[in-house]
Amino acid sequence: MPRPSTPDTEAAFAEELSVVRPGLSAPYARALPGARAAVLTRLWRALAYEPLPWIVRRxxxxxxxxxxxxxxRRLRGPLPDPYACTAYVTEVRLDERVYERPDALVGALGVPHGGAFSAELGDSVASLALSRANRTSEEVPGESEASWAWEQRIVDGHPYHPNCRARMGFSVAEQLEYxxxxxxxxxxxxxxxxxxxxxxAWPKWLWDGDRVLIPVHPWQAAHVLDAPVQEGFAARPLMxxxxxxxxxxxxxxxxxSARLTSSVRDISVYSVRTADTVSAFMEEMTARLDVPLHITRTLGAATAGSPELAAVVRESPDGYAGEGERCxxxxxxxxxxLPEKPSWLAEFTRLVLTAGLRMLELGVALEAHGQNLLVVLDREGSPVRLVYRDLAxxxxxxxxxxxxxxxxxxxxxxxxxDDETTLRRKLxxxxxxxxxxxxxxxxxALREAFESVAADLPRTGDLPALLGEPLPVKALTSMRLSSxxxxxxxxxxxxxxxGPGSS
Structure with missing residues (x-):
């Protein structure tokens, strides 16, 4: 059963963990301070930069x-770095009181819709501590392993979302299992x-005579679906x-259909209806580029007319890596x-910005975040081509x-x-x-990479906005507090x- 809501999620995790995996209890307790700091750092970034109506001045x-x-009241913390990915915020001060736990801070702020968000932050901290506690010494896959093996080494989740590891509705046992x-x-x-x-072309092995066999996640089968579920097949979960x-x-x-980070995920009927058209169109678009960018083609999509019972099958990105390469x-x-050379980040930045700008100029804005975008590295670790997945x-x-x-x-x-703002925001x-x-x-580090490649980027109509204007990002915390x-x-x-005055 899913873990019940509790004012102290950390303690609830510890209690369940002592039953289902007692060997992780001590590592979990040791991981909690670092997990609090990681989530608090992400929250502080949001408070520093997002347009929250109850913050009147910075x-x-x-x-x-x-x-x-x-x-x-006044909330005080360290100078924020909008692109930092290390947990540099260990505490903030609200008037005279110090807060180390992000869920407790949001509770004390008393902002609209803060109760639900506070619970999610508590879940994010506890889940992140659980993930860190269950790490092993074997953290780096072999050089020839499949891309899923790299994905399963990503412990901390979203680099900037305070709900980076939230697993609302999942018990501790289910988190360890799924x-x-x-x-x-x-x-x-x-x-x-x-x-x-x-x-x-729905795969032949997912047919039973004239009936379509739709793969379903076991959590969905246990908690959402009211339909007979047959024995299926094993697969490796990705990010x-x-x-x-x-x-x-x-x-x-x-x-x-569980809440993960920002929203409840499902597969809409619209996505299934358009999946084949979008895939064929994007395959044609990547062929027009003078940049090595590929998409993982959608092989088939199916729905029973409900976003809660649907699936999409697409090709693996590993097929775009040659011998000795890794995706x-x-x-x-x-x-x-990665190669220990200063130019590596510049090479990677040049490749991804050139591909993104060229595609945007043609008429497609990719949602090229770290989950959707993959890079093929050669034997020496240099970036040679890009693979993009999930066209929804x-x-x-x-x-x-x-x-x-x-x-x-x-x-x-x-x-x-055709809205220019929407297209640029997306990319x-x-x-x-x-x-x-x-x-x-x-x-x-990002400034140094930009400076190194700015002169080499394609001179498209979007380039001045990329290099000279404040950069748009989703206001992830504002979205969670705007029910x-x-x-x-x-x-x-x-x-x-x-520079810092551009926001």
């Missing part, structure tokens, strides 16, 4: 940042559907938890053996396509837009504010080339 000095709240960071294998079930909507790698086969994206998700680059959240501009003589795909809905927010920022690890507000909320971070 004052900086040599020693730190002071947030002046609408009710007259979480990719616990290096597990998951046995998927199968639900036979008579009148499924199918697009693309997103709900997408799994079939041994020597494709990747299967399942519907897993690594960008989020896992910190775990790889790209944006397509018919006007930009028309300027290049490219027929627009037969698509409608949220994926289609810049994910690629710079996510993948590149996390890979660089600090504003100083009922649909869609994404955004903020702007200082551009590393423009």
């Amino acid at each position: 004052d900086t000095d040599r020693e730190g940042l002071t947030l002046r709240l609408a009710d007259g 979480g990719p960071e616990h290096r597990t294998s998951v046995r998927l079930g199968l639900v036979a559907v008579d009148d499924a909507l199918v697009t693309g 997103s938890l709900r997408t799994l790698a079939v041994p020597d086969g494709p990747h299967v994206k399942t519907a897993l 690594v998700p960008v989020a896992a680059l910190a775990l790889t053996r 959240d790209i944006r397509v501009s018919p006007a930009r396509l028309a300027r290049h003589g490219v027929p627009a795909p037969r698509l409608s809905g949220r994926i289609v837009t 810049f927010g994910s690629l710079v504010g996510g993948a590149l920022g996390a890979t660089a690890g600090s504003t100083a 009922g507000t649909p869609g994404d909320l955004w903020t702007r971070l200082p551009n590393p080339l423009a």
Whole structure:
């Protein structure tokens, strides 16, 4: 059963862990202070930069940042680095009281919708401590291992979201059984559907006569679905938890309607209906580029007419790595053996920015964060090509396509837009504010990489905004504290080339 809500999630985790995996109890307790600091650092970044209505002023000095709240209180902490990925915030002070736990801080702030967010932060801390406690000395995969092996070494989750490791609704036992960071294998079930909507070439091994067999996650089968579930097959969970790698086969994206980081995930009927069209269109678009960028093709998608019973099957990214090469998700680059040369980050930055800008100029904005974007490294560890997966959240501009003589795909809905702000937010927010920022690890390192490659980047109409304007990123904490507000909320971070006054 899922762990019940409790005012002290850390203690609830410890209690359950003592029953289901007592050997992890002591490592879990040792991991808690670091996990609190990791989540508090992410929260402090949000408080420093997001447009939260109850923060009326931000004052900086040599020693730190002071947030002046609408009710007259003051919140004090260290100077924030918007691109830092280390846990440098161990405590903040609200008036005269010191807070080390992010959930307790949000509770004390007493802001609208803060109760639910506080509970999620507590879950994020405890889950992160559990993930760190269950690490082994064998953290780095062999050089020839599949990409899923790299993904299962990513312990800390989202580099900037305070809910980086939240697993709301999952018991401790279920986290250990299903979480990719616990290096597990998951046995998927199968639900036979008579009148499924199918697009693309649904794999032959997922048919039972005329009925479609839809793979389902065991958590979904246990807690959500009311349908007979057949014995399925084993697969390795990837970073997103709900997408799994079939041994020597494709990747299967399942519907897993649990809250992970920002939102409740599922697979919409719209995504299934458009999956084949989007995949074919993107395969054509990457062929037009003069940059080595590939997509993982969608092989088939199916739904029973409900976002809670659907699946997408796509090819593995490993097929784009040659002999002696390895395909690594960008989020896992910190775990790889990279060349010890100053130019490596510049080479990687040049490759990903060139690909992103070229594709945006043609008319497609990729959501190229560290989970969706993978890089193929050669024998020496140099980046040689990119692989992009999960096409559900790209944006397509018919006007930009028309300027290049490219027929627009037969698509409608949220994926289609000519709005310049929306297109740039999609790419810049994910690629710079996510993948590149996390890979660089600090504003100083990102600035150095930008300066090294700026002259080499394609002179597209979007380049001045990339190099000279504050950079958009999703306001992830604002989104969690804006209950009922649909869609994404955004903020702007200082551009590393423009200095701290650019926000």
